[in-house]
Amino acid sequence: ELLGQAVARSLTGRDAILLSGGVDSPAVAAFAAPEHRRRTGRAIGALSAVFPDLPAVDERRYIELVTQHCGIELHTYRPRSRGLDDVEKWCRLFGSPVPIVSVPELAENHALARQLGYTNLLTGDFAEFAFGSPDHLVSYLVTHARWWALGGLLLAERRRGVSWRRLARHLLDTFIPGRLANWYLHWRRLDSPQRIPDWLDARKINEIPYRTDLLQPSRRRWTQAQLVGTEGSTITIEADEVCAAQEGVTVRRPFADIDLWEFFLSLPAELKCPDLRYKTLARGLLRGRLPDPILDRRDKTYFDDHVMAQVDYPTLKRWLAEPRHRIPGVDYGRLAQRIEQGNFNRFDWHWAKDLARIHAFLNAW
Incomplete structure (x- = not known):
């Protein structure tokens, strides 16, 4: 094999x-x-x-x-x-x-x-x-007129207990332009707005759409998903x-x-x-x-507890409280307050540790 x-x-x-x-x-x-x-x-x-x-x-x-x-x-x-x-x-x-x-x-x-x-x-x-990924598979089968395969997939999903409403949503995704979908997600606050800390400029972050996978034409989305490992x-x-x-x-x-x-x-x-x-x-x-x-595992391991145990406030304070360089879109004053308060969530930590690495790199030369 x-x-x-x-x-x-x-x-x-x-x-x-x-x-x-x-x-x-x-x-x-x-x-x-x-x-x-x-x-x-x-x-x-x-x-x-x-x-x-x-x-x-x-x-x-x-x-x-x-x-x-x-x-x-x-x-x-x-x-x-x-x-x-x-x-x-x-x-x-x-x-x-x-x-x-x-x-x-x-x-x-x-x-x-x-x-x-x-x-x-x-x-x-x-x-x-x-x-490979099953994301956008329904759209791929619809746009390539793979009707027998589509019917078999929908039948398999129904046998698995998936509702018709959920399957209809997959079908509808085929016909919604990606930019419109991203606008709707943002308007309904379905784009995980909590992922952006209060010390970052949300406008800067949102310059890249929340769902970049939807920007491709629907007939190409599944194919593109199979190649994501090359990017x-x-x-x-x-x-x-x-x-x-x-x-x-x-x-x-x-x-x-x-x-x-x-x-x-x-x-x-x-x-x-x-x-x-x-x-x-x-x-x-x-x-x-x-x-x-x-x-047959159905439970999924989430590493949030380990991730949050990694939060290193002294190191964050060293690199980010009074940095020699300042990156546009970062409110360093608010960030310093949050570090001092020691109340990060996992999104704060995700962004802050990468920012600390950037500043450590800038200060190393």
């Missing part, structure tokens, strides 16, 4: 899987464990972050299901690093601020893996891009590679394998997405290779 081939290409003999309780990294584990044992005669390792003090975040029960099922040697740790630790050092090392990922947590993970004797780490990264910033990947090299390990992502991507991109829409749930095809293909409780 293509995933098995991709995993086999990634193994070196001193491997560990960065394992979570979802579907993506367990899918890698299902193929890596037997192949590693065949090659080396030993169980492959797994390294997992666990959060015994944060029950809503902790996935240990699912992780252990996978390791027991696949015969994997499990190592766990409680992450201690925080997203803004040594932020100026990292900005100097990378020559840029790094968005999205928590570089200190990556470095902590890779250093621990190396201490355990592993030099090659396998992840489930990019699985959601390889498997975006490569800075985060580079940061991970630098962290890995610094700690003496390599990171391999089997779901980025070109043959696997070509296979999923070649599938007809109705086969790739047999219903409007994410990863339905993947779950079916993995049935029997992974425990059913993993494939």
Whole structure:
């Protein structure tokens, strides 16, 4: 199978899987464990972050299901690093601020893996891009006159208990221009206005529409969604590679394998997405290779508690209370008040930590 081939290409003999309780990294584990044992005669390792003090975040029960099922040697740790630790050092090392990922947590993970004797780490990264998205599938089938496929999809959704009203909304989306849809969402305050803190200029943020996926013509939206993994910033990947090299390990992502991507991109829409749930095809293909409780999970892990435990007010104050440089659209006075009050929500933290990285970078030169 293509995933098995991709995993086999990634193994070196001193491997560990960065394992979570979802579907993506367990899918890698299902193929890596037997192949590693065949090659080396030993169980492959797994390294997992666990959060015994944060029950809503902790996935240990699912992780252990996978390791027991696949015969994997499990190592766990409680992450201690925080997203803004040594932020100026990292900005100097990378020559840029790094968005999205928590570089200190990556470095902590890779250093621990190396201490355990592993030099090659396998992840489930990019699985959601390889498997594809059902977003805008109904519009795609309508605009391409795929009537049999559309009928089968609607029937499958009805059997799943989805209401006709919800399905009609999917059909209606086909005929609403994206800019009109974004205007309506903003007018009805359905564009998550709380995502913009009171110390940022909402007009500046809203220069980019809330739903950029709707700006494409409806006949192209689903196709564009299948290619979203080819877009975006490569800075985060580079940061991970630098962290890995610094700690003496390599990171391999089997779901980025070109043959696997070509296979999923070649599938007809109705086969790739047999219903409007994410990863339905993947779950079916993995049935029997992974425990059913993993494939049938309906609860979703939200990392909000861990994210909020990362808030570092002293570091934010250092970089943002009286910055040497000022970025248009930021009310630094109000931001300083909020930092002093110590009452951030997750949206405040999301924006502020990236802003702190930017200022740390600007101050480093």
